[in-house]
Amino acid sequence: MGQTRTLPLPESVxxxxxxxxxxxxxERLDADAWADPALVFTTRAGTPxxxxxxxRSFRELIRQAGLRQVRIHDLRxxxxxxxxxxxxxxxxxxxxxxxxxxxxxxxxxxxVAPEVSREAADRVNAALWGDR
Numbered sequence: 139m140g141q142t143r144t145l146p147l148p149e150s151v152x153x154x155x156x157x158x159x160x161x162x163x164x165e166r167l168d169a170d171a172w173a174d175p176a177l178v179f180t181t182r183a184g185t186p187x188x189x190x191x192x193x194r195s196f197r198e199l200i201r202q203a204g205l206r207q208v209r210i211h212d213l214r215x216x217x218x219x220x221x222x223x224x225x226x227x228x229x230x231x232x233x234x235x236x237x238x239x240x241x242x243x244x245x246x247x248x249x250v251a252p253e254v255s256r257e258a259a260d261r262v263n264a265a266l267w268g269d270r
Contacts, residue, residue, distance in 0.1 A: 141236070143236060145234060146234070155178070158178070158179075159178075162180070165182060166184065169182065169183060169184065171183065171184070172184035173185040174186070179192075192210075193210065196210055214235070215246075215247075217234075218231055218234075218235055218243070218246070218247050219247060219249075221234065222247050225257070228240055228243050228244055228247075231243055231247070
């Protein structure tokens, strides 16, 4: 089993997870048996969700939202790219993604650097010469 890490969550995600926990508690009470109370996302019987079923549900959500189909792993890349584009330091992005070395983060997401570099140059310009 993988290493356990604590991750910071946006408040909207925290709220959604709390609502999910409330719904799951109600499902647990209604179920004849519940396999594993420690799992966050389960089948209706409290068993782990099979990856194939998880992916099928993910693809259906994307279809319903009218978005182009992507792999679940692509969401990880999107999150990393958004964090970097928002100016989050690469070291923090590395820790969130669980990379063991900063070079992995920088080599994988270096394509975002030009956008961040442009913003950095604009900020230096504003700091030195105001908003000319």
